[in-house]
Amino acid sequence: MMHTTEAIYKYLRPDKKFPHVWCPGCGIGIVMGALVRAIEKTDLTKDEIVLVSGIGCSGRMSTYLDFNTLHTTHGRALTFATGIKLANPKLRVITVMGDGDATAIGGNHLIHACRRNIDITSIIINNNIYGMTGGQYSPTTPMARKASTAQYGSIENPFDICKLVEACGASFIARGTTFHAKMLDAMMLRALNHKGFSVVEAMAQCPVQYGRRNKLGTPMEMMQWFKDNSVSYPAFNKIPPDEVGDQFPVGVLVNREDTEYTDRYREIVKKAGGDVP
Amino acid sequence: MNKRNEVLLQGNEACAMGALAAGMRFFAGYPITPSTEIAEYLSTELPKLNGTFIQMEDEISSMGAIIGASLAGVKSMTATSGPGFSLMQENIGFASMAEVPCVVVNVMRGGPSTGMPTRPSQGDVMQSRWGTHGDHPIIVLCPKSVLECYTLTIRAFNLAEKYRTPVIVLIDGIIGHMWENIEIPPPFEVIDRAKPTVPPEWYHPYEILSGGEITPLIPFGQGYRYHVTGMVHDRSGFPTLVHDEVEQCLKSITNKIKNNLHDIIDIEEYLLEDADICVVAYGSVARSAREAVNQAREEGMKAGMLRPITMWPFPRFHLENIAGRVKTFVVPEMNLGQVYGEVLKSCPNKAVRVTRIDGELVTPDQIFSKMQEVLS
Ligand SMILES: Cc1ncc(C[n+]2csc(CCOP(=O)(O)OP(=O)(O)O)c2C)c(N)n1
Ligand code: SF4
Numbered sequence: 001m002m003h004t005t006e007a008i009y010k011y012l013r014p015d016k017k018f019p020h021v022w023c024p025g026c027g028i029g030i031v032m033g034a035l036v037r038a039i040e041k042t043d044l045t046k047d048e049i050v051l052v053s054g055i056g057c058s059g060r061m062s063t064y065l066d067f068n069t070l071h072t073t074h075g076r077a078l079t080f081a082t083g084i085k086l087a088n089p090k091l092r093v094i095t096v097m098g099d100g101d102a103t104a105i106g107g108n109h110l111i112h113a114c115r116r117n118i119d120i121t122s123i124i125i126n127n128n129i130y131g132m133t134g135g136q137y138s139p140t141t142p143m144a145r146k147a148s149t150a151q152y153g154s155i156e157n158p159f160d161i162c163k164l165v166e167a168c169g170a171s172f173i174a175r176g177t178t179f180h181a182k183m184l185d186a187m188m189l190r191a192l193n194h195k196g197f198s199v200v201e202a203m204a205q206c207p208v209q210y211g212r213r214n215k216l217g218t219p220m221e222m223m224q225w226f227k228d229n230s231v232s233y234p235a236f237n238k239i240p241p242d243e244v245g246d247q248f249p250v251g252v253l254v255n256r257e258d259t260e261y262t263d264r265y266r267e268i269v270k271k272a273g274g275d276v277p
Numbered sequence: 278m279n280k281r282n283e284v285l286l287q288g289n290e291a292c293a294m295g296a297l298a299a300g301m302r303f304f305a306g307y308p309i310t311p312s313t314e315i316a317e318y319l320s321t322e323l324p325k326l327n328g329t330f331i332q333m334e335d336e337i338s339s340m341g342a343i344i345g346a347s348l349a350g351v352k353s354m355t356a357t358s359g360p361g362f363s364l365m366q367e368n369i370g371f372a373s374m375a376e377v378p379c380v381v382v383n384v385m386r387g388g389p390s391t392g393m394p395t396r397p398s399q400g401d402v403m404q405s406r407w408g409t410h411g412d413h414p415i416i417v418l419c420p421k422s423v424l425e426c427y428t429l430t431i432r433a434f435n436l437a438e439k440y441r442t443p444v445i446v447l448i449d450g451i452i453g454h455m456w457e458n459i460e461i462p463p464p465f466e467v468i469d470r471a472k473p474t475v476p477p478e479w480y481h482p483y484e485i486l487s488g489g490e491i492t493p494l495i496p497f498g499q500g501y502r503y504h505v506t507g508m509v510h511d512r513s514g515f516p517t518l519v520h521d522e523v524e525q526c527l528k529s530i531t532n533k534i535k536n537n538l539h540d541i542i543d544i545e546e547y548l549l550e551d552a553d554i555c556v557v558a559y560g561s562v563a564r565s566a567r568e569a570v571n572q573a574r575e576e577g578m579k580a581g582m583l584r585p586i587t588m589w590p591f592p593r594f595h596l597e598n599i600a601g602r603v604k605t606f607v608v609p610e611m612n613l614g615q616v617y618g619e620v621l622k623s624c625p626n627k628a629v630r631v632t633r634i635d636g637e638l639v640t641p642d643q644i645f646s647k648m649q650e651v652l653s
Binding site for chain 2: 017046047048050052062063066067068069070071072073076078079080081082083084085086087088090091108109112265268269271272273274275276
């Protein structure tokens, strides 16, 4: 395995815009580490990778990594990514989005990218809150949790991101947490090697905007909570509903083969009489 | 003249054909009247040319997709009408800020809101200029005929590639849906974006070059890794809040247009040499205006017409020039006076308007009566 310092010099842009904007103890950096370690295990060159992000704390990841990087508008990362992938299917396109980014403002694009099964790897960093704008509730804020716009506790049913994208047709779906960093590396590697629309939901602590407001303790304690409450998919499905409580499933939920969008488009080109390269 | 090239075409179709002639190979769109024929035509033709057509889930995503495609090196376009154009605005701003070439066609219909889907208007002149937030310039072209739907779409791509900017083709519903026999012009100059001459380590995508040259944009995936953002950025594309860099970033997107007005602005002048009344008209209304000017001339009035072909940047200096010679400007429009306001800015107290917002074309008679009225 690559040495940390080496990896930093290979994948980060140390001469550019560091120090980064993330708060101490934030989970986004751990997710970035997992992504870099997964990419290192593929045979992709930096030039083949395009990293597209939305807007939010998570969206800033594109600034720091030395690929072709695109920091788009809030919620729209997948739309730009779709254009890139279709215009040049040889590029490996990865999107990084926050939970609000991906499922609120960008919810429509997410469900349609799943439906098309376009070959993009989507990392959704779920910190259950709008971090960058100061802790407003998001579509994944659990019921009764507090946010700056839910001072009495949220009254909205949260999305289960993995189930949402499963229903919409994503062909690879996994959920990990910042506690399970090694597992996250492995999930990302599998997602990157998957042909089709792949989603990795990375549960990440936001100690500053979510944790503090909900008295969830230190970043370490938040990660410990991930450890204590996560259950692997097959085991989770056996828990009787009234005993689930705070527990949530981690692992690979879906991994299936399905024709991919740019391949299907090549067939259209053939049908229309264009000469497929 | 080669008669074989003469074809009966609809404005929308001519626009789509012009785009293909300009080398456009990526279209993303969402159906909306009266622009839909553009998408329909391209969905058939693009695959034959190894190009890509995709019907996205809405106009926001269509605009995002064409920016992505352009960054991947393919000339790209979307087409829409009023409500869809509103949805595109945030990402049009992104393309301006990040300097990504692309073309947006807006076939105008009556508004506001869902308005009159099947009736034309010229109500989006100001939206095309000021629809996004913040300060940035924009290039907008206004065809008056089916032929110009073809030629101006090519020009839109040329300007987009040359100045690394989104360009809007603003067609009114009458022109978009009009059928005319046109002669497809022989292939003319098509500008493709320049390639950097420096090695990747030296490449800064937002460099300010001496002499006003515009830094080439190299597609993603060709070994020049760089960052693109809608945030205010430094010369290498990274977000900055350093005063000098902020000012430089924002001024450079304005200056590249401002310093090239002579190249960008195009107008049509008709019988203006000795005129003492000038009609300022564009799009379909310019055709009525030409009629009205002819009618006026027959009646012995010294009338002429100025037609902004480039609507934005507005041909202000041309107008000021003519203002020295004419008594007054008459501005007929299918809106309540959007260009009229702009004419007043250049020539205070010297303009009157003829407005029409019932979904019908301003007629030559309406314009002629106004001319009689102001000259009497
Ligand atoms: C169109 C638009 N609406 C709102 C915003 C403000 N905004 C910026 S980031 C953000 C939410 C970020 O939350 P999330 O996507 O969960 O990412 P996080 O910051 O938690 O990583 C919002 C609402 C925006 N930039 N653009
Ligand atoms: S606000 Fe939360 S998500 Fe954003 S950087 Fe700070 S800890 Fe991380």
